[in-house]
Amino acid sequence: MCSIMAAPSWLLLCLLRGAIAAAPASEPGPPQVCSACCAGSVRNSSAVAAFCGARTGAQLLGRCCLEREAVVGLDLGNCSLHQLCPCFQEASTAIVIDLTINPLEHLPEDAFRGFTQLQTLALPAELDCPGGSNVWENITTQGSNRICHSQRNSCNGSGGLGWLCPEDSLCAPDGPGLHLCLCEGPYHGYKCLRKGNFPYLMFYGTLGAVTTTLSILVWVTQRRKVKAL
Incomplete structure (x- = not known):
């Protein structure tokens, strides 16, 4: 999938978020994905536990490994999940995610949109790695689990998705097998067709x-x- 994003659109989004953030509000709590998707804590047998223990300053909270309040690891293994929970996108900064031992029926095509830092994804063996085998450096099967290792940049290489971007735009990775087309230079608007100063x-x-x-x-x-x- 491809979406065209012009620089001014990003500015508008950021400035609107800033205006909302400036309004009086309560102190933000921990990400909901750490507890709302599945009760309990990170399992000792999960790769998330080992990953978190090896990172200085990282801490376990519920089902998450947090680093500077950002989710870097998420263990939703053995949670009886049939589909990903609504707040799953809160874990878009994750490097390691465990979704094993779940009756997951399907992963939507853009379920991992924005997960550009994801390097290890553990899934039930019945599910394919998001984006396909070409998106990952290595895919292994361990018993009833499928492990997707080292996400590749979807814009690089001969099989990259950069050719899908229109002229006067640059391809930017946006998760496993996903990308964005960012307008270049003076071009902006739909498919970067408008030229001139914004x-x-x-x-x-x-x-x-x-x-x-x-x-x-x-x-x-x-x-x-x-x-x-």
Whole structure:
């Protein structure tokens, strides 16, 4: 799959997130994927436990191995999962994931979109490694488990997906067998067909008005809550 992302779109997304983050909010807790998908803790027999123990500063929390509050390891083995839980994307920074001993019926094509750092993925033997065999340096079978080792860059090599990107764009990896096409230079918009300077004045003017309105709305809402208390 391929999606076209222009630089200004990223700017808009980041700035909107910044505006939301600036609003009064409670202190964020640990990622939900560490406990919401499966109860218990990382199993001693899981590769996640060994991986986490070898990394200085990493700590176990629920089913996760965390490093600077980011998920670097996720053990959802033996959790009776028929499908991946809704918050699975919170583990997109993971390097090691264990999904063994689960009756998983299917992995959606873009289930691992954004998992660019994933290097070890353990699956039930009935499932294929996401993206296919060409996406991984090595695939092994150990009993009832299939282990996908060392994710390759989907944009590199003769079989890479870079040819799917339009002119004036660059291919960027976006997970096993997935990629993004990022507009280059002065090009922007749909399929990077528009050329010229992006209308920053209009863009930031509109964004500023929207941000101000949202901030006032949040402030009024918070004031009402405080008065109600």
